[in-house]
Amino acid sequence: MASYTLRNQLLPGDLSQVALLHATIYYEEQGFGMGFETYVMESLVEFYRQYDPQQDKVWIVEGNGRIVGFLLLMHRPNFQAQLRYFILDKAYRGLGIGKKLMQEWMDFYREKGYKGAYLYTTSGLDSAAHLYESMGFQKASEKASEDFGVPLYEIRYELY
Template identity: 65%
Template sequence: MQTPPEFSIRNTLEPGDLGQVAALHGKVYAEEQAFGLGFEAYVMESLLEFYRAYDPNKDRVWVVESAGKMVGFVLLMHRPANRAQLRYFILAKEFRGQGIGSRLMEEWMDFYKARAYSAAYLYTTAGLDAAASLYERMGFRKISEMKSRNYGVPLLEQYYEFVESE
């Protein structure tokens, strides 16, 4: 069995992080999903929205680094009506399948619960089966789907909500 690469996770935003998140998304989604440059631009615009609304008491980032380079990311963004949005969940290919994504989701859920949010949601696209499986294991359920041609390719966009277990 291959030794997993060393990595660390931090919860602070530092100069250069927002650009690295956009670049990582642009690279991974171009290679794996054939998304065009418009997807990276969308990520950049929405990261700016996050930055402008950032409140360290309500929002949190998880930056995964290895050898001084960002290799993964996810964030919790506060939304109106005491809701939280999960955004930008990504791991470079060589870091998948080693439990890092599960750890990030568990930490995300812990922060969500500690801040007493009343609901959570996320948007994704069909075909990201490992991520969808992880979301479902954490209690998210697919609510709706919509066909689109965003980012230069035919997509099935999906909307998930967190469903509190009884």
Template identity: 60%
Template sequence: MHNPPEFLIRNTLKPGDLGQVAALHGKVYSEEHDFGLGFEAYVMESLLEFYRAYNLKKDKVWVVESEGKMVGFVLLMHRPTNRAQLRYFILAKEFRGFGIGSRLMKEWMEFFGECNYDAAYLYTSLGMDAAASLYGKMGFRKISEMKSKNFGVLLLEQYYELISPTRL
């Protein structure tokens, strides 16, 4: 295995970040899964929802940068009834396979625990095998799936849930 490209992870949002999250999703999902512009627009709309509700005590972002450019991202967003949502987990292809995704998930889980959330959830789709495997290792369980054309292509949308170990 060769050395990973140089990168850093920061937990603050800067001007331009939200647009880069949407652009990274648009590029990766178009190239790898044939998603259209509708997916990038969905990401843009939902990022506005996150931004408007952003609370430094309850929410956290992980921005992966290399040479000043965003190459990965994930966030924890607070939700009603003391739940958290994992959103926008993405890593550019050339940064995969070096443990960066696992590190992001471990840090996400640590913050989830520190905040004493009762549960967490996420949505993904069939075919995101590496991510689904990582979610499973972290304790997320697939609860349901449904056919969806939300992003301009027919896909099987999956809903995963995690119950906090302190709540079991």
């Protein structure tokens, strides 16, 4: 079993490692191009610029001296929360880590009293979609897109 640690504090270098993890995994597993990497980098900067540790939280999974997983809750207007950047390196999947991260995300969401939540994902990520649905998220919309260099569906899930 792969050993890992979990922390909730952002450190210098974390955001660039998260962008690299996304770019690498989504290129290797989904064929996503530079448009996806750029999107992740820009939106991580957006997150950091409005980061409020009283309303937002990160979950950073480390293994073998590097970030191997990540998830965050980002506050949005009207007391909504956005689930973003949920990712786990292939070697760390199937160990219950993703479910643990999602449960902790849900606990923080409830603790802070958010009124609703949403996330965006893409077609082809069936395990993640199943996990979201098991936590109460429901598919709200989907649209065809080629923004990331391959044909896919962008899907929005909502939690009420």
